[in-house]
Amino acid sequence: MGRRSASPRPRPRRRRRRLSRGAKIALWMGGGFVGLLGALAVAVLIFALSLSSAISSNITTLSSSEAFPKEETRPxxxxxxxxxxxLLGSDARGAVSAVADQDPDNQRSDVMMVVRIDADRKNVEVxxxxxxxxxxxxxxxxxKANAAYSWGGAPxxxxxxxxxxxxxxxxxxxIGFDGFADMTNAxxxxxxxxxxxxxxDGFDYVAGANRLxxxxxxxxxxxxxxxxxxxxxxARNQQEFLRAIATQAISANTLSNPERIFSFTTAVTKHLAVDESFTTQAMFELGVSLRDVRPANIHFFTLPTxxxxxxxxxxxxxxxEGALPAIRDALRTDTLDEYVAGH
Known part of the structure; x- marks a missing residue:
């Protein structure tokens, strides 16, 4: 079916949250990107909060109209x-502030992941x-699913x-694809x-462990x-990438290195845009609530085809289509972890 034109959406002026270096590290430790995948122990969080320095940066914020459809149409x-x-990964290049400002018509969401955080905060399904x-x-x-972002942006x-x-x-x-590279290097x-x-590109990805x-x-x-x-x-490789990022982020080599924590947080904030309701406080609180989640509690799967x-x-x-009712029911009843375990 051919594309139908959509009415243009207003593009309110985008805001950026300014964070001190200490706040950036605390945000990463308590929420932020790791808050999407699991969080760290309270002791490590307290350690992070003790770090401070006056270096500011930006987190790109999407207004409600840039992030969500009209309220009356939503569950x-x-x-x-x-x-x-x-979680949307755009194929556009550059910092996310520039990516978000680009016309979505020139972009595709080559990564589309639904991250579900259970009510009891014991498991995360991706x-x-x-x-x-x-x-x-x-x-x-x-x-195609990736046309949605091209035709109408995040909403x-x-x-x-x-x-x-x-x-x-x-x-x-x-997140822009350049962010994957910067976070890895950080x-x-x-x-x-x-x-x-x-x-x-001249690199052999061998079977088994690859250091990238x-x-x-x-x-x-x-x-x-x-x-x-x-x-x-x-899709499986993208899931493995997120698993590897989460594992490396909470490794001893990272947690014992404040500069590496700060570099990683800088890479995240440079390439991540979130809706305005996902405030730094909301990220922090979500991260704290996930303090007992470990990589083993993060379950990856692909929507059945x-x-x-x-x-x-x-x-x-x-x-x-026959699998969708069970997934919808699992989401409604907060039993997605049981669905994943059974399938």
Missing amino acids: APSENGSRTIL MSVLRDSWIEIPGHGRA LAVATVENLLGVRIDHVAL LGGITVNNAVPFTR NGAQALGFVRERYSFTDGDYQR VGTGMEGDQSVVYLD
Whole structure:
């Protein structure tokens, strides 16, 4: 189905939150990017709060109209305390403040992950939605999932996921692909466990453990043509990348190195944009509530599909429509961890 034009959305002036160096480190330790994946022990958090220095930076903030669709079109907020975050990775280049200012028509969300934080704060589920998933995009009919961001920015991407899953997206986080490289370098590199060997840009990604720098990490999350199942393996690699980032971030080598913590936080804030309700205080409180979560409590999976096909001249991925009711019910009843364990 052809694209239908959408009415232009106002682009309110974007605000940036200024943080001291100590606050930046505290934010990272208590929430921020790690708050999306799990958090650290209280003792480490207190240590971070003791660090201070007058170096400021920016966190890009998206206004409500830049992040979410109209309220009357959305599911009701959760009543059980669970939180759902939509993580979008844009293929545009540069700092996220510049990426967010670019016309979404020139971008695709090559990473679309739904991060679900259980009400009891014991588990975090990260669900990948394949970019070529053939789904209903409100106001446009069926199209590839990654077209939603191109056609309507974060609000249409949120509306698409809410329509698909029947769950309210509480927060939005947008990251430019350059951020993957910068975060990796700030941590001194990461180690990923590669399931399918391939070569990209002259680098051999061997089967098993691979130590990657920033450029190599970016190649790892972007490659799909080397795989017989294309986006399926790319989604698994993106999940493995996040797992590796989380593991390296809470390693002894990072926690014992304040400069590395600060460098990583700088890389995160440079490349991360969040909705205005995801304040630094909200991130901090979420991170503290996740203090007992460890990498083993973070479960990655991909929205079930039944294979690929063609829609016109487009190669697409068809969702397993029969699996969607169980996923929607698991989200509604806060039992997504049980669904993942059983599937």
